[in-house]
Amino acid sequence: MTAPRSSTQADVIAHWSEGKLFHGTGGVTAAVTNPASGAVTGEVLLATRDDARAVIASAAAAFPAWRDTSLARRTTILFRFRELLDQRKEELARIITAEHGKVFSDALGEISRGQEVVEFACGIAHLLKGEATQNASTDVDVQSIRQPLGPVAVISPFNFPAMVPMWFFPIAIAAGNSVVLKPSEKDPSAALWIAELWSEAGLPAGVFNVLQGDKVAVDELLSNPAIKAVSFVGSTPVARYVYATGTANGKRVQALGGAKNHAVVLPDADLDVAADAMVNAGFGSAGERCMAISVLVAVGAIADDLVERIARRARELKVGDGTRDADMGPLITRAHRDRVASYIDAGIEAGATVVLDGRTVQPDGEADGFWLGPTVIDRVRPEMSVYTDEIFGPVLSVVRVDSYDEALDLINNGPFGNGTAIFTNDGGAARRFQNEVEVGMVGINVPIPVPTAYYSFGGWKASLFGDIHAHGAEGVRFFTRGKVVTSRWLDPGRGGIDLGFPQNN
Incomplete structure (x- = not known):
């Protein structure tokens, strides 16, 4: 299996096609760094158009046989993959920590949440069942069936190289x-590890492929007629582009975009519970989560007390190398770290109050790591860039409002609708909030309301382009299409003797 690389070893990270590594024809690469040290640890190949077409062709060639493989056989391989993943997830977590920078425990948590979907898919037989009506007309039967689409593409972001x-x-x-996975070029090795695991589980060559690259690879996946559907997670501008381009080329597309998630804390809430939740949801994975809470909406006179509790807890967080005893790791790249830090400057210039400044953090890690500590900015107003922009880092903005209605309007008037939360001990207020808020995923005293795998994940407004959410029953519908068969048959009768117990093959 692929292992994490040392800081002095710069490997070439290739594609995966036809059940093996594929280096393609292009020699252009991009550096992969360890965010905790700044050291280049690998060079990932950036696919040419011909490379992308070769990988897509592998998926297309494998599809007919895999489509016709029995459901019993497919789920057997899926169960085997699940068991191997469970046994070796620490290997994968180390790769994620080395390339993304998140702490080891967070990497393990990411894998566990992804594994929930693997386990859900192991029971897909129930959701693929159709319906049947006998004698819908005289001697006419009607049945519905669901069939796979063909080769599909998954374009995933850097922040969750395994879970997403x-x-x-x-x-x-x-x-x-069959699947072509295009991982982020910032942390590409997890995808190859997963490909090797599928091979060991017995998945036929070509059913799961990895295409490394940048926009060239993405554009080929969006335009190539062999790809029938595209799943994407990333920023809203790119999600909009992926949806428009993919659908213009006749593809089914689900493009999950950005977020600016608000947490409303009402005056009756338990402030210690709320403060813990804000720290966990705002600074976990260095804020590089599409479901992170980036805006705290404090209602009424509780704001001073709540902000003080949050800042006190955040100061105690240990920032450092994810392989050490740290609570929070670095950001993914130096450029991204500097971009996030620039919003602290912008908040100060706009008149906000920096209660905790992450730029002064003293990390437990190499000096050249991409460090930015937890940051709390109070008295933020809706016109400030620190409020309007998706920062995607460990920056918690505090907006003070006087009422529940003002808090609700703040959320509903925003362009995003990914996730939100409310903290209260008032059941009536919570029930009203879940009904009135224009957001796809809602938490009540739960700061990161990511649904379990048998429910579906997705937001509203500019947080989702397309009509179908990820995983759960909606995920099954996305990756299949319905067919209705109407039939009339004579009854010739059948003979033959077989005393063996009927088997599902």
């Missing part, structure tokens, strides 16, 4: 599709 792909490919594969 696992939102999609287990269901796609279980349903009978």
